[in-house]
Amino acid sequence: MTARRPLIAGNWKMNMHKADGIALATAVAARYRALGPASFDLLMCPPATLVDAVVTAVAGTGALVGGQDASAHEKGAHTGDTSAWALAALGATYVIVGHSERRVDHHETDAAVKAKAAAVLAAGLTPIICVGETAAERQAGETLAVVARQIKGSIPDGTTAEAIVIAYEPVWAIGTGLTPTTADVAEVHAAVRRDAGAVLGGGADKLRILYGGSVKPDNAKAFLSLEDVDGALVGGASLKADDFFGIASAVA
Numbered sequence: 001m002t003a004r005r006p007l008i009a010g011n012w013k014m015n016m017h018k019a020d021g022i023a024l025a026t027a028v029a030a031r032y033r034a035l036g037p038a039s040f041d042l043l044m045c046p047p048a049t050l051v052d053a054v055v056t057a058v059a060g061t062g063a064l065v066g067g068q069d070a071s072a073h074e075k076g077a078h079t080g081d082t083s084a085w086a087l088a089a090l091g092a093t094y095v096i097v098g099h100s101e102r103r104v105d106h107h108e109t110d111a112a113v114k115a116k117a118a119a120v121l122a123a124g125l126t127p128i129i130c131v132g133e134t135a136a137e138r139q140a141g142e143t144l145a146v147v148a149r150q151i152k153g154s155i156p157d158g159t160t161a162e163a164i165v166i167a168y169e170p171v172w173a174i175g176t177g178l179t180p181t182t183a184d185v186a187e188v189h190a191a192v193r194r195d196a197g198a199v200l201g202g203g204a205d206k207l208r209i210l211y212g213g214s215v216k217p218d219n220a221k222a223f224l225s226l227e228d229v230d231g232a233l234v235g236g237a238s239l240k241a242d243d244f245f246g247i248a249s250a251v252a
């Protein structure tokens, strides 16, 4: 076991309205609280519309709340965007940036992700910076090169390993039920730690690196017990309290 505190993060994506979102957050947070002093952080990232309500629902349980994206700007003429400072004011403590669905659907480049991560840090929050290769890139043997390029391009200047989290999410494993082998995950996470350490100028042993992509209760333990895997970023399975907590239990 490493000294890094594990982080189990749920990415609700564009799911849940007010009542069902509050019910889910309340159920998950109650189970987290029932553990007593937890040995890991538990985070839920609802749609921006629900951050306020979910923060209220989990108050006093120790469960954390985050956003799924944030603008590179603090405020101003950016119709439809969400400010990291506004998320912070609601009580969010983390923001996912550079998720592959944002990189693909909204053409976010590494430079854009880096600017967003910098804004999240400036707002006093922790960015979860997502990286990962496509199926074609893996088949071409480019996984480590792609991830290295994304890490170099997406980590803000002048930050530290403790201030950020990186999530390795192979694009082809997201929402598909497919996963890399544990050997593949171990290899990429070790490379992420090495590459990020070089960008950060040290402290890589303090960097939390999450695995994401079809994490379920029945495969969580296999990934979470790997040396360089410090938690999980969970999509589909974070929408059911039993499944999400089943995954969290793998580190409890």
Ligand code: PGA
Pocket (backbone or CB within 6 Å): 011, 169, 173, 174, 175, 176, 177, 212, 213, 214, 215, 233, 234, 235, 236, 237
């Ligand atoms: P999944 O999504 O768990 O549904 O594969 C993971 C993610 O996109 O963060």
